[in-house]
Structure formats: C-alpha cells, structure tokens
Amino acid sequence: MDAAHIRNFSIIAHIDHGKTTLSDRLLHRTGTIATRDMEAQLLDSMDLERERGITIKAHPVTMTYAAKNGETYELNLIDTPGHVDFSYEVSRSLSACEGALLIIDAAQGVEAQTVANVHLAMKQNLTIIPVINKIDLxxxxxxxxxxxxxxxxxxxxxxxxxxxxxxxxxIEEILEAIVERIPAPKPTNAPSLQALGFDSFFDTYKGVVTHVRVFNGELKAGMTVKLLHSGKNVEVKEVGSFNPKPYIREKLLVGETGYFTANIKSPKDVKMGDTLTDSRNPSPALPGFKEIHPMVFSGIYPINTADYEHLKANLAKLQLNDSAFAFQAESSVALGFGFRCGFLGLLHLEIVQERLRREYNMDIIATYPSVVYRVTMTDGTVKEIDNPAFLPEANYIEKIEEPMVKAFIICPNEYIGDMMALVSEKRGNLDHTETLDSRRVMLTSLLPLNEILIDFHDRIKSITRGFGSMDYEHATYSQSNMVKLDMLVNGESVDAFSCIVHRDKAESRGRALAAKLKEVIPTQQYQVAIQGAIGGKIIARETVSAMRKDVTAKCYGGDISRKRKLLEKQKEGKKRMKSFGTVNIPQEAFIEVLKA
Incomplete structure (x- = not known):
C-alpha cells in the first residue's frame, strides 16, 4: 500500500488501564479477527500475561480499515509492554511509530507510568491521541x-x-482519529533500505524472526541485508506481517511493519534497535540505538543437583525469546552448581523465575538479588561486582559506588508524610514534590537501586491502601559506605548468605539473618554459634543449643561432687566433638532463609 494510506501507532498506558482490551476491540472492529475467533487479551499469548494482566512481550498487528472518507487504510498497531523494566523495549517500539494512543482510566486518572510513557513518546515527537477509557464504570x-x-x-x-x-x-471515533490525526510515514531519503529491528522471537523451524519497520526503500525475500550494529550480513528468506498470526507478503515498503526471517540462529545476533540496510549500498544507522545491560543479578540453582543440565538447557531456551536475559555458570559451596543470571529489573526477575517453574517444570531456588557495584581499587583499577563472593578485601578498596534510581511516586495527599518516611528509611533523598491535583502529589526522589529490590513496591501499596503508584529510571552511580556481610556457622562462612549492604543497615540485617538461621538449623550434639561478621568484626550472634543427655539421672542423693564430675566429663566430650565436627545445613534451611 502507498505510504499516504499507512498509519503506524502504539498504545501506551499504566498497568491495568485497559490497553489490551482496547487492542482486542480494534482488531474486532477492523475485521482482522472474526467474532468466532475472538477471545479476551488476544495479543497476550502467555498464561502469565493473562493472569497478571500485564504485557511482557510486544506484538505488532496489521489491520485494514475502511474510513468514512471512502479510503482504505493500513493501520499498524505496535503493542508495547507497560512496565518500567521493559522501558527500552517501549522506546524501540515507539520509534517505529508516528503516533500513540494514550489511555487513561477514567476512575484512576493519570498514574506514574502514564507520565513516564508520555515523556518517552514526546521525546520521539509522536502525535498523541488521548483516550479516556472505562467511562462506563x-x-x-x-x-x-x-x-x-x-x-x-x-x-x-x-x-x-x-x-x-x-x-x-x-471505538469508531478512535479509528477515525488515528486516520485523521496521525501523520503518514515519509521516506528518510537515504540511499537504500533503512529498517528498524524493534523486537525478535525464536521459531523452531525458521530460526530468529525479527520484527521490522521499514523507513526507507523496500525489504523483500532474496535480498542480502546488513545488520549495522552487529555487523552481520544475512540473506532474507521470507518477509510478512501479522494479523495477529504471521502471513507471508511479497515485500515490505516504506512505512510498513512486519517481520523477516534469515539464516540467523541466535537472537543475540540481532540487537534490539538495530538498523537493517542493503549490504552493497549501505545507508546510515537510525538514531537511538543502545546496548541492553542487566541491572539486577541473582543466582538460580536447581533444588535437585541432578537437574543442572536440564536447567542449563531451559535457560538457553528462555534466552531465545528474551534477548535482555543473560546467564553464566557459577558454583556455590552451599548450593552446588547453578547460574548467575542478569535481569533488567525486579519484575523481569520474577517473570523469568515464574516461567522456569511453570513452562519448564523446574524446581529452582534463587539467591538474594544484588545489583552491580562499581569498586575502585587502591591501585586505581575499577571493577564491576555483581556477586558478593567476588568483592575484594576491604584493605584493597578505595571506594564502592552503587547504582541510584530516580523514582517518581504518585500518592494521595494524606500519605505524603508516610511516603517521605519510607524514602528516608530506604536511604533516599527527596528531590522535589509536585501537586498534581486537589487529591494527589508526585514525589521525585533519588534512591539506591539495592534498597528498592525486595519490598519497596509492596510497601508503597500498603501505606497508600493501593492508591500509590511508582515508576523509576536509572540515574547515576554514587559513592556509599558499603560492606560485605558474611554469615558464619560454627566459624565457617556460608557463601549463599553473604551480601553487600550499607554499613548502617548491616547490623540489623545480620541479626535478622542469624535469628532466621537459628530457627532452621537442626540441633547438634554440641553448641553451634551463628555469627554475622564484617571483615573480622562480629556484629550479630545467635546460638543453637546442644542436645543434652541428662548424665546425672542415675545419681539420686549422695555427694554433689559426683554429679559435678559427670557434668565436667560430658563437657569435655562435647568440646572434643566440636573440635572436629561440621554442621550440615539442610537444603530446606537455605530455601527457608532465602524465602524470608
């Protein structure tokens, strides 16, 4: 179709404002999907997406719409995930469009992610069509x-x-507004093909299927194209579009959206946001490309060590459909062999773990999530540390910097005091507050990423009774007084419980871990000391008392010195036993502590 009759748009919204329901309606109204094939949340193909009501993977769809002016238009909807962890995926999808539908829930109003996504769309100079949804509530x-x-x-x-x-x-008004308000795509006047690869997934038969938007020239089967950022030359085997199932087309022209397949075996070869061009007559790259780097790391171990190879194969399969997920083998004295995995953020970590448990039936245990610290050594070298086990000795460290995030928290006016207290408890600084309307304020604050990893979002929801929302973006690195907290059981360090914490919080964290370990470590024949230590200094201690046989039971009456002699003998025996005894911590204990 000629470019004047093409409209490329995406839908942006906060989680649960009705984005997927609206895309279902548009597909139905344009006749892309017959009524009998219609089902709720059609573009969310994973069970997890349907259950949680979130979009994890973006899905492009091509629709044909006969407008009131008598013309027929090709509408390309590029669906985007709404969650902050996938913001790079959102920005790539937005750069493939000329316009965006902004959905706002009539009952809840503008939320934190709405603000963030609108700023992303404005940066890309998109035409924004606001839609106030759920007016029937x-x-x-x-x-x-x-x-x-x-x-x-x-x-x-x-x-x-x-x-x-x-x-x-x-729905009719929305479709007419898309045709009237969103501009038609224009060629970039580059010397040859210019297309943006904004997503990819792995197909068992075709290899890597890459989603593309053509900005200049045409893309058809048989061409040899170059991926500019990864430097590969590949031959295009097939091109097509989605409605929502893929269908083959002869070629993709300027402004059109679809997919192409080539002899690409691994999604790592196609970088997100890469530019495709003609290999013989290359055009310059499209702007805005950046490499994706994981921000949060966690160790994933099989509960049954025999499942190690099985877990390795399943992680590789997961990586095929999720280019932002990274993993490498590591081993731990306590947990055996496993993998160090990198994620974009907490939701990403949760989703990957959940998919491993459900789709691949894996019994796994994950260690406490950590972030990437930047460590400057006394000799001037800089190391990036994501695992507490690799942190050098304190006397070799000049300074440790931790990643900071800029958080935008929207909450009702009456909870502003509680929110400020939460931010300061998490070692954050409040930058400024804005009054949004008569009921709500937005707090902008700078927080350490490591502090918001576990329960921050839940705490916001519970403090504000569900009315608060939060969004964050990565800011800078900042120098902090970070230390490595080791947990010692019977004098031996257990690497699975080591973590890097701020010195002010190390004591409370050490005490909490020691108390939890005391509950789960079985009693031995002798006393077991559980200690939290920073370097050589013990900051917390609990003791698991010994099993004791009553050796004085046979003495009834008589001289006290006889009883004392038996107790001394028992004490000597326990001492000797302790000198060569080791404590076996059962797997269940690790799972309990890591859950807590």
Missing part, C-alpha cells in the same frame, strides 16, 4: 481525568476521546 470521573491531562501532561482535555473498550463505546 459507576465511579468514573471524566471531568477530573481531563483536568489531569491538561495540568500534568499539558495535553488539551477537549482533544480526548471518551471510550469504554469493554462496552465497545468510542
């Missing part, structure tokens, strides 16, 4: 949503389309 407040649009996002409230994706209200 009894507590919908359309007037307030319009005011928030103007005050928070500086988008005219009158330009918003009122809709209810569930009831099918306003």
């Amino acid at each position: 009894p507590h919908a407040n359309v007037a307030q949503a319009k005011v928030q649009l103007e005050d928070i996002l500086a988008i005219p409230g009158d330009s918003a389309i009122l809709a209810s994706a569930k009831e099918g209200i306003g």
Whole structure:
C-alpha cells in the first residue's frame, strides 16, 4: 500500500488501564479477527500475561480499515509492554511509530507510568491521541481525568476521546482519529533500505524472526541485508506481517511493519534497535540505538543437583525469546552448581523465575538479588561486582559506588508524610514534590537501586491502601559506605548468605539473618554459634543449643561432687566433638532463609 494510506501507532498506558482490551476491540472492529475467533487479551499469548494482566512481550498487528472518507487504510498497531523494566523495549517500539494512543482510566486518572510513557513518546515527537477509557464504570470521573491531562501532561482535555473498550463505546471515533490525526510515514531519503529491528522471537523451524519497520526503500525475500550494529550480513528468506498470526507478503515498503526471517540462529545476533540496510549500498544507522545491560543479578540453582543440565538447557531456551536475559555458570559451596543470571529489573526477575517453574517444570531456588557495584581499587583499577563472593578485601578498596534510581511516586495527599518516611528509611533523598491535583502529589526522589529490590513496591501499596503508584529510571552511580556481610556457622562462612549492604543497615540485617538461621538449623550434639561478621568484626550472634543427655539421672542423693564430675566429663566430650565436627545445613534451611 502507498505510504499516504499507512498509519503506524502504539498504545501506551499504566498497568491495568485497559490497553489490551482496547487492542482486542480494534482488531474486532477492523475485521482482522472474526467474532468466532475472538477471545479476551488476544495479543497476550502467555498464561502469565493473562493472569497478571500485564504485557511482557510486544506484538505488532496489521489491520485494514475502511474510513468514512471512502479510503482504505493500513493501520499498524505496535503493542508495547507497560512496565518500567521493559522501558527500552517501549522506546524501540515507539520509534517505529508516528503516533500513540494514550489511555487513561477514567476512575484512576493519570498514574506514574502514564507520565513516564508520555515523556518517552514526546521525546520521539509522536502525535498523541488521548483516550479516556472505562467511562462506563459507576465511579468514573471524566471531568477530573481531563483536568489531569491538561495540568500534568499539558495535553488539551477537549482533544480526548471518551471510550469504554469493554462496552465497545468510542471505538469508531478512535479509528477515525488515528486516520485523521496521525501523520503518514515519509521516506528518510537515504540511499537504500533503512529498517528498524524493534523486537525478535525464536521459531523452531525458521530460526530468529525479527520484527521490522521499514523507513526507507523496500525489504523483500532474496535480498542480502546488513545488520549495522552487529555487523552481520544475512540473506532474507521470507518477509510478512501479522494479523495477529504471521502471513507471508511479497515485500515490505516504506512505512510498513512486519517481520523477516534469515539464516540467523541466535537472537543475540540481532540487537534490539538495530538498523537493517542493503549490504552493497549501505545507508546510515537510525538514531537511538543502545546496548541492553542487566541491572539486577541473582543466582538460580536447581533444588535437585541432578537437574543442572536440564536447567542449563531451559535457560538457553528462555534466552531465545528474551534477548535482555543473560546467564553464566557459577558454583556455590552451599548450593552446588547453578547460574548467575542478569535481569533488567525486579519484575523481569520474577517473570523469568515464574516461567522456569511453570513452562519448564523446574524446581529452582534463587539467591538474594544484588545489583552491580562499581569498586575502585587502591591501585586505581575499577571493577564491576555483581556477586558478593567476588568483592575484594576491604584493605584493597578505595571506594564502592552503587547504582541510584530516580523514582517518581504518585500518592494521595494524606500519605505524603508516610511516603517521605519510607524514602528516608530506604536511604533516599527527596528531590522535589509536585501537586498534581486537589487529591494527589508526585514525589521525585533519588534512591539506591539495592534498597528498592525486595519490598519497596509492596510497601508503597500498603501505606497508600493501593492508591500509590511508582515508576523509576536509572540515574547515576554514587559513592556509599558499603560492606560485605558474611554469615558464619560454627566459624565457617556460608557463601549463599553473604551480601553487600550499607554499613548502617548491616547490623540489623545480620541479626535478622542469624535469628532466621537459628530457627532452621537442626540441633547438634554440641553448641553451634551463628555469627554475622564484617571483615573480622562480629556484629550479630545467635546460638543453637546442644542436645543434652541428662548424665546425672542415675545419681539420686549422695555427694554433689559426683554429679559435678559427670557434668565436667560430658563437657569435655562435647568440646572434643566440636573440635572436629561440621554442621550440615539442610537444603530446606537455605530455601527457608532465602524465602524470608
């Protein structure tokens, strides 16, 4: 189809504002999917996506729409994940579009991720069409949503389309607005083909299938194309589009969105955001490419050590459909052989673990998540440490820097004091506060990434009774007084429980771990000391008392010195036993502590 009749758009929204329901409605209204094939959350193909109501992988779809002006248009919807962990995937998808539908829940108004995604779209100079969704809800407040649009996002409230994706209200108006307001794609006037690869997945028969948007020239089977950032030359085997199932096309022209397959065996060869061009007459790369680096690391170990090879194969399969996930083999004295895995963020970590348990039936245990610390040595060299086991001795370290994030927290006015207390408890600094409307404020703060890893999001939800929302972006590295906390059981360090913590929090963390270990370590014939240590200094201690036989039971009456003699003899025996006894910590104990 000629470029004047093509519209490329994506849908951006906060989690649970009705993005997937709206895309289902658009597919149904344009006849892309017959009524009998219709099902809820059609583009979310994973069980996990349907269950949690989130989009994990982006899905492009091509629709044909006969507009009221009598013309037929090709509409390419590039669906994006809404969660902060996948923000690079969102920015890549947005750069393949000319416009975006911004969905706001009429009952909840503008939330933290709405703000972040709108800024992403504005950076890419996209035309934004605001849609106020869920107007059929009894507590919908359309007037307030319009005011928030103007005050928070500086988008005219009158330009918003009122809709209810569930009831099918306003769908026609949305389609007409896409045709009228979003500009048609224009060629970049580069010397040859220029196409953006914005996502990829692995197909058992075809190899890597790459999603592309053509900016200049044409892409067809038989061409030899060059991937500029990875430097590979490949021959295109097949091109096509999705509706939502893939179908083969002769070629993709300027402005069109689809996929291509070539002899590419691993998704690592196709970098996200890479530019495709003609290998004989290359065009310059499209702007905005960056490498994806994992931010959060965790060790994943099989509970049964015999499953190691099985886990390795399954992680490799997972990596085929998730180019941002990285792993490498490591071993631990306590947990045996396993893998050090890198993730974009916490949701990403949770999703990967959940997929391993469900899709591959793996029994796994994950160690405490850690971030990448930048360690400057006394000789001036800089090391990046993601595993506490590799942290050098304190006397060789000049300084340790930890990654910081800029967090945007939106909460009702009455909880502002509690939120500020939470931020300072997590070693954060409040940058500034903005009043969004009569009911809510937005707090912008700088926090260490390592502090928000575990329970920060849950704490925000519980403090604000579910009304708070949060979004974050990676900021800088900042120097901190970080130390390595070791847990010693009977004088021996257990590497699975080691962690890097701030010195101010090391004592409370050590005490909590020691108390938990005391509960789960079985009693021995002798006393077992559990200690938390920083370097050579013990900061916490618990003792598992020994099993004791009552050796004085046979003495009834008589001289006290006889009883004392028996007790001394028992004490000597315990001492001798302790000198060569080792404590076996059962697997269940590790699982209990790591869960806690």
